[in-house]
Amino acid sequence: MTVILVLHTTLVLVFTIRILLRDDLSPPGRLAWFVVLNLLPYFGSAIYFLFGETDIGNRASRRHxxxxxxxxxxxxxxxxxxxxxxxxxxxVYQPAFRYAASINGFYPSSGNSSELMGDGEETITRMVSDIDAAKDHxxxxYYIWLDDNTGHTLAEALIRAAKRGVTCRAMADGLGSRAMINSALWQRMKxxxxxLAVALSLKHPIRTMLTSRLDLRNHRKITVIDSRITYCGSRNSADPEFRIKAKYAPWVDIMLRFTGPVVxxxxxxxxxxxMQATNESLDGIPLSSGRGQGGFxxxxxxxxxxxxxxxxxxxxxxLFAxxxxxxxLSTPYFVPDATVLDALCAAAYRGVRVELVFPKVNDSWVVAAASRSYYHRLLDAGCIIYEFKGGLLHAKTLTIDGKISLIGSSNLDLRSFDLNYENNILLQDEATTLAIAERQRSYISRSEVVALQEVLAWHYHERIWHNVIATIGPIL
Known part of the structure; x- marks a missing residue:
């Protein structure tokens, strides 16, 4: 018994000291880990060892x-x-663009144009048409690439392009697209x-667990054709019926087709x-920038x-400031940190009309519970919350003042904040922002507004559940 007690104490103490030594961990995150370690010391220690630190490994960091x-x-x-x-x-918007530029060193360039795709069918039709017209590359x-109608159609377009001499490079995430990577269709493309390349491969899972984390994923959705056209948005290479989680279908996404220097x-x-996945150099990647007349x-x-x-x-x-x-703002996964939550509330307090659109039924019960723990505070500040009822709203959109838009793959949760590779495009254009805003209005038209009185009337066990999940939110 004494030996077990010593081992128990040592285990908890080692992980506690490690958590206290981390300067990158927020106080709420640190507290959440303390709660888990003390309530479930063995399970908590194992989970911390596997998922506790956002470390992709020294080799990958050096290569990046x-x-x-x-x-x-x-x-x-x-x-x-x-x-x-x-x-x-x-x-007034320069601080946001300046901050965005500080992340990778990309600055805004003019001469861009965009077109908002109507739905999933139009997206894949236009994309395949562009691929069939490709002359060079x-x-x-994609994070998720399924062997369904959308995924199969895209793969066949790449096969046709490769056979006529176009250089085609295709990547998929090792976890999100694991079935595709092991499929006959993937082999046919090869x-x-x-x-072909696999982003964050799980070929050696034990080594990954020992040196990194299994759940560090590439969540990006990027298509580039001849350096002239790019598609950016929330849509994976999958049908709206999303057969791996069909009970939440349809998955409602958004995708824009861009031309210009942003491509x-x-x-x-x-x-x-x-380059990270293949160790190849940049020399093999064609780079050219087409600039249209005018543009944004x-x-x-x-x-x-x-x-x-x-x-x-x-x-x-x-951006909120x-x-x-x-x-x-629309997002399927809303588990904000204090920075984002405070910024949203501050915007509402100073008179900005803040509208938030979330799915009413979420494919993650954990996210659904954590999200609702923030409703009271957001509504108190004057934010307007809508819950979308027409499937799983997967579109990640932000429009500001009818002028500024952010579109891409980032959710407002800790996975997008810390764990996933994401891509977004930030732009200033009234026409594009109006198009996205109209799409947002269509989401709102299929939603129900959440009233403060309704939240206050939630049964105590619901409120406790939401807040318990939110307490450990920083580690989810």
Missing amino acids: KEVFEEIRAKASWFMGDAANIEKLIEP VHVL EAGVH VQNQLLFASDW PAQAMGVGPTERHGATPHLFAN CAQSELT
């Missing part, structure tokens, strides 16, 4: 640094100019000449992941566990 050093050395011209922020962006990267910035993000300023950005800690919540906080009259 080398990749971006090479990109800055060889492709700085395509990354934009810091002076463009003052030239192109309205003064096609690059695609045999047709499509260059090559997205190309560089793809290149950074390709936009910049790409990528975040992930090898970027600056807190980059995503700080970006959102900067810039809002003058209104901001509308």
